[in-house]
Amino acid sequence: MGVTLKDVARRAGVSIKTVSNVVHGYEHVTVEMRQRVNKALEELNYQPNLPARYLRQGHVSIVALAIPFLTNPYFSDIGKAVVSAANARAYTVLIDSTDGERAKEMMVINGMYPHLIDGVILSPLALEAEDLLSRRVDVPIVLLGERLFNVPYDHVVIDNVAAARLATSHLISLGRTRIAAIGAQEISAGDTARLRLQGYREALTEAGLAYNPDLVTRSLSYDRIDGIQSMHQLLASGTPPDAVFCFNDLLALGALRALYEAGYRVPEDVAVVGIDDIKESAFSMPSLTTIAPNKQEIGDLAVAFLLDRIAKTYTGQPRQTQASFELIVRESTAGRAASPQQTSPIVPRPE
Amino acid sequence: MGVTLKDVARRAGVSIKTVSNVVHGYEHVTVEMRQRVNKALEELNYQPNLPARYLRQGHVSIVALAIPFLTNPYFSDIGKAVVSAANARAYTVLIDSTDGERAKEMMVINGMYPHLIDGVILSPLALEAEDLLSRRVDVPIVLLGERLFNVPYDHVVIDNVAAARLATSHLISLGRTRIAAIGAQEISAGDTARLRLQGYREALTEAGLAYNPDLVTRSLSYDRIDGIQSMHQLLASGTPPDAVFCFNDLLALGALRALYEAGYRVPEDVAVVGIDDIKESAFSMPSLTTIAPNKQEIGDLAVAFLLDRIAKTYTGQPRQTQASFELIVRESTAGRAASPQQTSPIVPRPE
Numbered sequence: 001m002g003v004t005l006k007d008v009a010r011r012a013g014v015s016i017k018t019v020s021n022v023v024h025g026y027e028h029v030t031v032e033m034r035q036r037v038n039k040a041l042e043e044l045n046y047q048p049n050l051p052a053r054y055l056r057q058g059h060v061s062i063v064a065l066a067i068p069f070l071t072n073p074y075f076s077d078i079g080k081a082v083v084s085a086a087n088a089r090a091y092t093v094l095i096d097s098t099d100g101e102r103a104k105e106m107m108v109i110n111g112m113y114p115h116l117i118d119g120v121i122l123s124p125l126a127l128e129a130e131d132l133l134s135r136r137v138d139v140p141i142v143l144l145g146e147r148l149f150n151v152p153y154d155h156v157v158i159d160n161v162a163a164a165r166l167a168t169s170h171l172i173s174l175g176r177t178r179i180a181a182i183g184a185q186e187i188s189a190g191d192t193a194r195l196r197l198q199g200y201r202e203a204l205t206e207a208g209l210a211y212n213p214d215l216v217t218r219s220l221s222y223d224r225i226d227g228i229q230s231m232h233q234l235l236a237s238g239t240p241p242d243a244v245f246c247f248n249d250l251l252a253l254g255a256l257r258a259l260y261e262a263g264y265r266v267p268e269d270v271a272v273v274g275i276d277d278i279k280e281s282a283f284s285m286p287s288l289t290t291i292a293p294n295k296q297e298i299g300d301l302a303v304a305f306l307l308d309r310i311a312k313t314y315t316g317q318p319r320q321t322q323a324s325f326e327l328i329v330r331e332s333t334a335g336r337a338a339s340p341q342q343t344s345p346i347v348p349r350p351e
Numbered sequence: 352m353g354v355t356l357k358d359v360a361r362r363a364g365v366s367i368k369t370v371s372n373v374v375h376g377y378e379h380v381t382v383e384m385r386q387r388v389n390k391a392l393e394e395l396n397y398q399p400n401l402p403a404r405y406l407r408q409g410h411v412s413i414v415a416l417a418i419p420f421l422t423n424p425y426f427s428d429i430g431k432a433v434v435s436a437a438n439a440r441a442y443t444v445l446i447d448s449t450d451g452e453r454a455k456e457m458m459v460i461n462g463m464y465p466h467l468i469d470g471v472i473l474s475p476l477a478l479e480a481e482d483l484l485s486r487r488v489d490v491p492i493v494l495l496g497e498r499l500f501n502v503p504y505d506h507v508v509i510d511n512v513a514a515a516r517l518a519t520s521h522l523i524s525l526g527r528t529r530i531a532a533i534g535a536q537e538i539s540a541g542d543t544a545r546l547r548l549q550g551y552r553e554a555l556t557e558a559g560l561a562y563n564p565d566l567v568t569r570s571l572s573y574d575r576i577d578g579i580q581s582m583h584q585l586l587a588s589g590t591p592p593d594a595v596f597c598f599n600d601l602l603a604l605g606a607l608r609a610l611y612e613a614g615y616r617v618p619e620d621v622a623v624v625g626i627d628d629i630k631e632s633a634f635s636m637p638s639l640t641t642i643a644p645n646k647q648e649i650g651d652l653a654v655a656f657l658l659d660r661i662a663k664t665y666t667g668q669p670r671q672t673q674a675s676f677e678l679i680v681r682e683s684t685a686g687r688a689a690s691p692q693q694t695s696p697i698v699p700r701p702e
Binding site: 042045064070071073076077079080083092093094095096097110116134137224228253254256257260279280283284285 | 393396415421422424427428430431434443444445446447448457461467485488575579604605607608611630631634635636
């Protein structure tokens with residue numbers, strides 16, 4: 001207790017402002033100054049008193065990111081992007097995983113950590129609109145993803161219908177006609193599946209291909225094992241598809257594995273496309289063609305929205321923004337390439 | 352401000368003790384009681400005052416887990432295990448990623464969040480022993496992994512020498528004699544590489560095989576791309592190896608990809624083993640034989656050590672414990688199986 005920025009400034013022989021700049025991670029400090037201050041901070045064992053800082057400044061420079069699953073690579077990629085965006089603004093991010101459970105998501109929105117965090121970026125899976133509408137805590141929240149469009153919070157999404165249409169149109173452009181979809185869900189389970197199914201259907205219609213419900217499988221969750229099961233189901237059902245659009249990369253990687261086990265060639269017999277562009281997809285055998293949401297843009301937008309709310313530099317109506325995405329063509333539709341790094345981004349058509 | 356457990360108890364018509372049990376997530380509360388309390392909590396907009404709780408109880412029931420990389424699946428698996436172990440003890444876990452940078456690891460050990468968290472589980476990559484020895488903050492810390500053995504903190508590890516010996520011996524048992532190692536590092540870079548190299552060498556010696564430095568490649572980092580580069584290097588160097596032990600699964604998955612690109616069959620031409628048992632390894636083509644550390648045991652042990660220190664139920668000398676591990680044999684050494692789920696755990700020999 002008791003070591004102040006003033007003590008550190010005296011020890012380092014610099015101004016309090018300089019110490020403050022170093023402590024808050026601002027970049028316009030010379031290396032020499034930074035070293036002197038860090039040395040003094042260490043010698044004096046300076047510890048920022050966060051509750052006091054909160055009382056003084058009204059914020060603690062910490063935000064929380066609540067994601068459903070730590071072990072889903074898409075969400076850890078989003079985590080990395082949010083951390084990077086927040087660090088660039090001198091904010092620390094602490095990550096909470098909710099397992100997609102309503103009780104844990106309720107804890108997040110009802111501010112279990114008042115005075116400990118300045119705001120929350122939340123990717124909800126289980127919350128209903130009424131949960132958020134009945135919230136009376138005023139810690140700012142920014143939402144990610146395809147749920148809860150009708151609540152008064154800033155929201156960062158991608159255009160899932162357009163993304164799914166792009167993925168499906170790519171398969172159609174290869175001359176495929178029996179295009180399956182893996183990842184449909186009961187309407188109650190979530191909007192992501194509904195929107196991606198809509199985009200898939202729109203692309204079929206646009207190409208004059210009939211919608212065939214026998215080519216659409218349902219998945220309760222979106223893991224590799226669900227992709228394996230769905231692909232087995234499609235292969236067992238008489239005429240197998242000649243292409244598959246999977247509603248995320250993990251499903252697609254499972255589908256690739258099922259096709260490998262069953263002796264089908266990819267893409268010769270069945271072409272496969274996913275969504276997410278997780279790192280694994282660039283290295284799988286074959287590497288996976290996928291829709292890549294711009295995850296850094298998602299992180300940047302979410303952090304910018306949240307910090308505006310924290311600093312009250314924006315106090316207007318809730319904003320909703322779409323991050324960009326692109327199609328990354330790899331071996332699972334284009335055939336064998338020399339290296340998984342050889343990819344060609346295709347920018348979606350303007351709407 | 353202002354809504355107390357007493358207010359909530361009055362509103363719900365239950366005892367303060369029952370409200371407290373619900374708020375703290377204890378399980379011995381009937382569903383009906385829980386619903387009544389939750390309703391009252393919501394109606395009154397109760398927010399736990401954590402700094403006040405800290406002053407009253409001496410703890411806030413939140414611990415931090417600091418890992419180097421969110422996007423390394425081994426660390427997200429460890430994160431999931433720690434969250435699960437902590438939740439079972441009614442603790443919340445917030446996750447901080449350090450990028451393996453010394454400055455961020457210093458922030459973690461010097462308690463950037465006093466009064467906000469009760470303790471830290473840290474997997475360090477860059478800290479030196481002196482950083483921890485000069486620490487004067489008394490927030491409890493438990494260390495994970497193969498660095499910093501000589502500091503006075505509780506520590507959960509696996510026996511890396513034995514793990515590497517088991518992996519290498521498995522390749523030897525298949526009759527392979529030109530066994531490469533991918534993942535060696537300069538001694539200064541870390542103890543994990545040193546210990547795994549030692550186990551590899553011990554297994555060779557035990558089998559009467561000569562150590563050949565040409566079969567050992569160095570990697571600055573342990574990503575898939577490093578595995579690809581190392582495998583290319585081994586394949587370009589005259590006689591290729593007939594087996595490879597990779598010091599983690601991501602390196603091994605990269606090696607599989609490089610072998611696929613170069614037209615080698617796995618395991619017929621080159622057998623491959625990794626360490627970590629990340630989920631991807633059960634589904635790769637071929638699926639990957641690997642050493643599986645018992646990650647839930649690592650999480651359980653780390654949380655138990657930390658909670659003992661927080662509650663002061665253990666105040667003795669620092670404890671170091673080894674979590675168990677096993678060899679999971681899959682297609683990359685055993686050849687094609689019908690399904691990636693068909694695996695046979697092999698328990699390591701007792702020392």
